[in-house]
Each structure stands twice: as C-alpha cells, then as structure tokens.
Amino acid sequence: MSTIAEPLNRSDAAAAPSLQDAIQFVWAEADMLDRLDYKAWLPLWTEDGRYIVPTERDISDYDDRLNILNDDAEMRQARVKRLLSGFSMSSAPPARTVRTVSRFVPVVVEDGAITLRAAMIMVEYKYERMRTMAADVVYRIVSTADGLKLDRKIVTLVNCDDYQHGIGYLL
Amino acid sequence: MSSTDFATLVRDDRVLTPMYTDEAIFEEEMDRIFKNTWVWVAHASDVPTGNTFKTSWVGREPVIVTRDKQGKIHTLLNRCRHRAASVCEKRKGKASVFVCPYHGWSYDVDGKLRKVPHISGYGEGLDTDDYGLVSLRTEEYNGMIFATFKDDIQPLVEFLGSAKKWIDLFMKQGGGYGVKTLGEHRFRFPGNWKIQLENTTDAYHFPIVHKTFLDSLDPEAENVFQVLAHGGWVEDLGNGHSVMVMIPDLIDLEDNLDAPIPQRFEELAKELAAEGMPDDQVRRVVRAVGGSGFNLNLFPNVACSMAFFRVLRPIEVDETEIMHVAIGMDGGPDAANRMRLRLHEHFQGPMGFGTPDDAEGWERVQRGARAGQDLWVMVNRGVDAPEGVAAPGHNAGDVSAETGMRAAYQMWKRMMTA
Ligand code: FES
Ligand SMILES: [Fe+2]
Numbered sequence: 001m002s003t004i005a006e007p008l009n010r011s012d013a014a015a016a017p018s019l020q021d022a023i024q025f026v027w028a029e030a031d032m033l034d035r036l037d038y039k040a041w042l043p044l045w046t047e048d049g050r051y052i053v054p055t056e057r058d059i060s061d062y063d064d065r066l067n068i069l070n071d072d073a074e075m076r077q078a079r080v081k082r083l084l085s086g087f088s089m090s091s092a093p094p095a096r097t098v099r100t101v102s103r104f105v106p107v108v109v110e111d112g113a114i115t116l117r118a119a120m121i122m123v124e125y126k127y128e129r130m131r132t133m134a135a136d137v138v139y140r141i142v143s144t145a146d147g148l149k150l151d152r153k154i155v156t157l158v159n160c161d162d163y164q165h166g167i168g169y170l171l
Numbered sequence: 172m173s174s175t176d177f178a179t180l181v182r183d184d185r186v187l188t189p190m191y192t193d194e195a196i197f198e199e200e201m202d203r204i205f206k207n208t209w210v211w212v213a214h215a216s217d218v219p220t221g222n223t224f225k226t227s228w229v230g231r232e233p234v235i236v237t238r239d240k241q242g243k244i245h246t247l248l249n250r251c252r253h254r255a256a257s258v259c260e261k262r263k264g265k266a267s268v269f270v271c272p273y274h275g276w277s278y279d280v281d282g283k284l285r286k287v288p289h290i291s292g293y294g295e296g297l298d299t300d301d302y303g304l305v306s307l308r309t310e311e312y313n314g315m316i317f318a319t320f321k322d323d324i325q326p327l328v329e330f331l332g333s334a335k336k337w338i339d340l341f342m343k344q345g346g347g348y349g350v351k352t353l354g355e356h357r358f359r360f361p362g363n364w365k366i367q368l369e370n371t372t373d374a375y376h377f378p379i380v381h382k383t384f385l386d387s388l389d390p391e392a393e394n395v396f397q398v399l400a401h402g403g404w405v406e407d408l409g410n411g412h413s414v415m416v417m418i419p420d421l422i423d424l425e426d427n428l429d430a431p432i433p434q435r436f437e438e439l440a441k442e443l444a445a446e447g448m449p450d451d452q453v454r455r456v457v458r459a460v461g462g463s464g465f466n467l468n469l470f471p472n473v474a475c476s477m478a479f480f481r482v483l484r485p486i487e488v489d490e491t492e493i494m495h496v497a498i499g500m501d502g503g504p505d506a507a508n509r510m511r512l513r514l515h516e517h518f519q520g521p522m523g524f525g526t527p528d529d530a531e532g533w534e535r536v537q538r539g540a541r542a543g544q545d546l547w548v549m550v551n552r553g554v555d556a557p558e559g560v561a562a563p564g565h566n567a568g569d570v571s572a573e574t575g576m577r578a579a580y581q582m583w584k585r586m587m588t589a
Contacts, residue, residue, distance in 0.1 A: 053522060055354060064505065066354025066497050066512050068522050075517075082383035082524055089380055089535075090527035127538070161262070163357040163492050164521035166530035171522075 015112045017148050022114050022141045023104055025148045030101050030120075033170050036094065038080040041170070046142060046149045047073055053155045053171055062154075068164070083169065090168035095126035097169055101137065113142040113151065120155070122171070134158040135171065177587040181580050184551035184573075191363040191540040191548075197488035204471055204586050205230025209310070209317040209330050211473035211482060212236050212246055216314065216351035216501060222267045222280055226259055228484050229307065229318050235259050235269070236309075236316060237280040244311060246318035247282045247304040258304070269304075282306045313338050314350060315473070333408040333562065337467045341475040343424040346459030347452065349501035352480075353512060356495045356520035360530040362537035364485040365583075367493060370529060371466050371474040371481060372405055372415035372575025374398045375552065380532055384524040387517070391434050403464075403570030404556040411470025411582025413575030419560070421464025428454045436460060442506045456500070456507050461514070468575055470582050479515060489537055495519040495526070550576040 017025070032041045045051075053068040062070055071079060083091045099122035108115040120135045140152035155171045157164070177199070180187045189196060210229045217225040218238040225236045226249060233249040235258070249257045251271040258269040258278060268285060270277040275288040282304035290297060307318040310327035315338060317327050328335065342350050360367075370376070377398045378385070385393050394400075398417035405415045416422060428451065432440045436457045443453045462478025474481040480496040497515040499508035518525040540548075554569040561567030568574040 055356065055520075063509055064512070066356070067516055068356065068520050070513065070516055078387040079524075082387060085383050085386070087386075088383045088528055090531040127534070163359045165359055166527035166534075167522045168527050168531070 015143055016109045016114050017141050017143050019104070019106050019114065019116075021148060022106075022116055022139070025141055025150075026101050026104075026116070026118065026139055029150065030099050034097050034099055036083075036169070038084055038170070042076060042080055044150045045073065045076065046144070046151045049073065049076075049149070049151045049153075051076055051153050053157070054160055056161055057156055068157075068160070079170075088168065090166050094168045095124040095131075097122055097124045099123075107138070113140060115140045115152075120171075124169075131165065133171075135160075178584060181584040182547075183581075184553075184577065185547035185549050186580055188540050188544050188546050188548060190365060191537060192488065192544070194488045197363075197485070199587065200583075201230050201485065203589070204583070205485070206320045207586060208321070208324065208471065209319050209327050210471065211315060211469065211480075212309075212318045213316045214314055214350070214352050214480065214496070214498070215244075215311060215316060216349070217263060218244065218316075219351075223263075223265050224259065224261075224280065225263045226261065229320065231485065233257065234307065234318065235304075236318075237266075239280045240267075243281070244309050244316055245281050246307040246309040246316075247278075248307070250304070251276055252284065252302040252304065253287075276302075278304050313342055330410055331412070331469070332410060333565070334410075334412040334414070334467060334469055337408070337414050337465065338475060340423060340465075341463050341467060344459045344462050344478060344498070344500075346424070346456040346500050346503060346507070348503040350498050351501035353497040353499040353508060353515075355497065356515075356523075356526070357492060358521045358526065358530065359486065359490060359492045360533050360537075361489055362491060362533045363489060363540075364483050364491045365579075366533045366536050367483050367491055368468070368471065368579055369550070369576045370533065371468045371476060372413050373573070374403065374405070374415055374417055375571040375573075376529075376532065377417075380528045381525050383528070384518060387524055389434055395433070399571055401570075402557045402560075404560050404567050405570060405572050405574040406556070406561040407566040407574055407578035409578075411579045412468060413578045414465055414467045415570060415575055416465045416560070417570060418464030421461070424459050424463060425455070428458060430458075432457055433461075436510075439506055439510050443504055446504065446506070448504065456504065459500070460507050460510055468579070470579055478511060479519065491533075493530075550580065553577075 051071040052062050055066055082088050086092045099120055101118050101120045103119040105117040107117050116139045118137045120137050122133045124131045135155045135157045138154040142149050142151045180190055212227040213225050213236040221240040223238050227234050227236050235247045235249050237245045251258050253274055253276050256271050256273040258271045268277050277285045279285050284299040284302045308322055309318045312327055385396055401418055403416040407413050440453050440457050467475040472483050482494040484492040486492055499511045520526055550573040552573040554572055556567035
C-alpha cells in the first residue's frame with residue numbers, strides 16, 4: 001500500500017457510510033477499547049468480520065501467514081471472555097492505554113461500505129513504565145440495518161516484524 | 172564476583188537470587204556458556220537452497236547462517252573485517268554475495284573475502300585470505316542447526332546425546348512431509364534468560380497461569396491440556412537437556428492412527444478427505460497437526476515445544492527476547508498448515524491466550540527478585556516418576572517435578588566453574 005493517497009475508487013457510493021460517520025465510528029471504537037468496554041465492542045462487528053494483527057508488512061494473504069492475531073467472531077468472543085475473566089495474569093489488571101487515531105485516508109468507497117486507512121498512536125502504562133506503540137490501521141466499515149458495523153480491522157504495528165512485549169489488551 | 176564463587180550459587184535443589192539480577196554473573200555467562208557450547212541458530216528450512224541466508228545470534232553476537240551452492244551450511248559473524256559494519260541487515264533471503272555497504276568489501280556466502288575495492292591502496296599489505304568473515308563451527312542434527320565459537324568441544328551429536336531420540340520424535344509432526352518454519356513471534360520480557368529456561372519444563376504453572384487458555388477450548392481439547400492429569404513425567408537427559416512429557420499419548424505421532432479424530436480436527440479431516448487424500452494419510456496428518464505431547468529443552472537456548480521452536484536470546488541481565496517459531500509440513504496440505512498457524516496464534520505470541528500470561532509471570536519473578544538477595548529460588552519439587560517411563564538410569568520425576576530446572580542448573584554450574 002502506498003503512502004500517498006490514491007484517488008478514491010468510487011464504484012457505487014450511494015449507500016456507503018460517509019467519511020465523517022466512519023471517523024466517528026472509529027473514534028467511538030478507540031474510546032471503548034481504552035475504557036475496556038469489550039462487551040460493547042463485540043457487537044460492533046459484522047458476523048464475518050475479521051480482526052487481524054499481522055507479523056509482516058505489505059502482505060495480503062493473512063490466512064496463510066503467521067499473525068499476532070487473526071480472529072473471527074468465535075475467537076473475538078473467546079478473547080473478550082479471557083480478558084474480562086479476571087484470571088488472565090497479564091490483563092488483571094491490564095496496562096492502561098490511551099490511543100489516538102488520525103490521518104484518515106478513504107481508500108475504497110463501494111456499495112454500502114467504506115475502507116479507511118489511518119494512523120494509531122497509543123501509549124501504555126504499567127509497572128512504573130510507559131511504552132509507545134504506533135500502527136497503520138485499515139478499517140472496513142459497512143452500513144447495515146443495525147447501523148454501522150466493523151467488517152475488517154487490520155492493525156499493522158510499525159514494528160510488526162520485530163519484537164513486541166506481552167500485550168494484555170486489544171489494539 | 173570471582174570464578175570460585177559460582178559454585179555457591181547453585182545447590183542441588185535451589186539457586187541463589189543474584190542468579191537473576193547480578194550483571195557480573197550475566198557477563199560471565201555470556202562467555203562461559205554462550206561462547207563455549209553449541210547454540211541453536213536456525214532450522215534447515217530457514218536456508219532451504221543454495222545461496223540462502225538467515226540472520227541470527229550466538230549469545231549476544233549477530234551472525235548470518237548461510238547455505239552455499241554445494242549445500243554446506245556456514246555461520247558467519249555479521250561484521251565486516253574492514254571497519255566492522257554489519258554486512259547483512261535482512262532477516263532472511265537469497266544472496267550469492269554479501270557486499271559491505273560502507274566501503275564495498277564483498278564476501279562469498281562461505282565467508283571468503285572476494286573483492287576489496289582499490290586494493291592497490293594496501294600495496295602488498297593485504298592478503299584477502301586473512302580477512303574473510305569469521306566462520307563458526309557449525310553442525311546439524313535432524314534439521315536443527317547449531318554453531319559454536321569452540322573448535323575443541325565435543326561434536327553436536329554427542330552433546331545432544333539422549334535428546335536426539337526426542338528430536339526425532341518431535342520431527343514426526345511433519346506428518347510424513349518435512350518440517351519447515353512458517354514464521355515467528357518475537358517478544359521480549361524484562362527478566363533474566365534463566366527464568367524462561369526454567370519455564371519450558373514447568374508444568375506446575377500450566378493450570379494456574381493458562382486457565383483462560385483452557386477455558387477457551389472445547390471440552391475434549393481442554394481435557395488433553397490438563398497436563399498434570401495424564402501420568403506425564405520430566406526426565407533429565409544429561410548436559411542440561413530435559414524433556415517434559417505432558418501428554419504421553421502424543422509421544423509418538425505415528426502410533427494410534429486408528430484412534431477417533433478429535434473434535435477440533437474433524438473439519439480439517441473432512442477438508443483433506445475432500446481434496447482426495449487417502450484415509451490413512453488424513454489420519455497421519457491430522458494427528459501431527461496438534462504437535463507432540465512433550466517439551467524438549469536443549470541447554471542453553473532452544474526448546475522443541477509441542478508444535479514450535481522456542482528460542483531464547485539473552486539481551487541484558489534483566490531483558491530476554493523469545494522467538495516462538497511456528498513450524499509446519501514442508502510440501503504438506505495448505506489446510507493443515509493454516510490450521511497449525513491458527514493454533515499457534517491461539518496460544519503464542521504477544522497477544523496469544525498463553526504467552527502474555529507467561530511473560531507477566533516471568534516479569535513478576537524479576538521484579539520480586541529485587542527483594543532478598545540472600546534468599547533461595549526453590550526448584551525442589553520432585554515426585555517419583557510413574558513406573559517404567561523414563562529411560563533406565565535417568566533422573567526423572569512426575570510431570571510437575573522441577574527435575575528439568577535442576578538439570579539445567581547443574582549444567583550451568585558445571586560450565587561456570589570449569
Ligand atoms: S566497513 Fe565494510 S568495507 Fe569498510
Ligand atoms: Fe506457560
């Protein structure tokens with residue numbers, strides 16, 4: 001993916017979410033994650049939605065590669081259950097996080113859906129220590145009868161192919 | 172700390188707290204252990220053909236593992252002989268020559284200095300034979316590649332000794348195909364390398380720390396992972412190596428091929444059958460997909476753990492990097508390898524259902540070890556092994572015994588006081 005904004009690929013944008021609505025949606029999601037409101041986060045997703053954090057940059061076939069996570073609905077549910085269970089040493093308590101998502105670039109607008117590229121900067125705090133993380137994030141957001149839903153979220157950490165530390169929360 | 176003091180840090184069943192915290196001890200370990208024995212650097216599939224390479228480390232020293240056109244494997248210090256620039260900063264790839272980007276000295280993949288730009292500037296003073304990349308002694312056993320700075324230590328196969336049998340069993344998870352690396356998770360934790368070394372044969376922590384992983388499995392799989400419940404054992408294999416058998420039924424993946432297919436692999440079995448794979452091969456592949464029922468710890472830096480390699484790299488006295496290398500079937504069915512990738516992601520990696528909790532535990536050990544430098548770290552659990560499972564003459568205990576840690580610390584003591 002280039003770093004320069006490509007011209008919008010506008011096939012049939014009639015029912016697609018507006019850029020402004022999509023950005024509001026992304027901010028609401030970021031706020032939920034920082035507040036650990038994972039129960040409210042789960043229904044943000046479409047049934048086939050995929051949540052992916054890869055270990056490589058510039059790839060497209062995530063399913064045939066090793067990822068940090070590659071979650072379908074069932075795995076997202078299991079993950080939320082784990083993080084909220086109180087039995088996971090790394091997330092009870094979790095690090096505190098504050099994140100900001102910005103530098104939005106609409107990539108594809110199609111029938112009922114918009115795909116955005118964005119930058120996320122996040123600071124985590126735990127054990128007398130602050131860490132900063134940065135990621136390129138791709139969101140695919142669709143309009144449904146139930147409002148906007150998240151259909152794809154790919155969080156590519158700037159250092160995704162280098163070492164991380166244990167992460168006891170959601171990106 | 173003088174050399175004579177190291178012996179006092181390790182007793183048969185306990186080690187002293189500065190083992191985790193003392194910088195001087197760490198420096199000595201890097202010399203006396205990591206520059207003095209066989210250290211794992213790569214799997215053969217990382218350098219699959221002539222002129223391929225992978226960058227790695229021997230202790231703290233960066234190396235390039237290469238395969239030359241004749242198929243021979245080399246481990247080269249990643250340092251130009253001119254003014255020390257690293258000659259390769261890629262993780263993995265193909266190269267027939269390494270050209271130093273600083274002044275252009277170039278090296279063959281076996282380390283030989285090929286060309287020096289404007290060599291006339293040295294008059295008669297530079298013999299290229301003297302300035303190849305430093306090449307370490309390198310040997311391979313069943314795909315596991317190790318290197319050492321020492322020319323005079325025992326051959327790799329002797330060093331591995333009783334562990335060889337377990338490496339052979341482990342590689343059966345190729346399911347009739349070869350074993351190849353599929354990718355790796357890298358993560359660091361702020362703690363000493365020996366804290367991780369201990370963990371690979373520590374079944375005692377599993378039901379506590381990995382409760383949320385167990386809760387995420389179907390009941391049948393959850394039962395399989397009740398690692399304290401199946402009559403497993405831990406066995407000292409000599410030279411600091413140990414094996415922890417958690418699921419005795421899964422020691423030999425070529426046994427019991429008639430057993431019913433576990434629920435979590437049913438869909439995969441159907442998919443493979445639909446691709447036209449004969450039933451006996453489907454069973455073999457499916458049984459191999461979940462990995463072996465044991466963790467083999469090879470002193471000092473690598474483990475063959477269920478379905479992956481676990482590699483440790485000491486960074487500082489209180490910083491360690493771990494690589495969990497996913498492995499799969501070389502030339503095997505894509506569906507099976509995809510399943511292995513998803514299983515790996517489920518437990519391993521910085522956001523897996525298991526690894527962050529392990530890392531948190533290890534960090535807690537390091538934080539706690541700031542207190543009580545005169546206190547002992549206890550590795551004295553040891554219950555008799557179930558009858559007749561360990562090799563005769565081997566020191567063994569039940570699966571939750573700390574036999575593996577004691578084995579590693581006795582080797583530590585031997586090497587640090589030699
Ligand atoms: S440092 Fe490599 S050529 Fe000068
Ligand atoms: Fe663990």
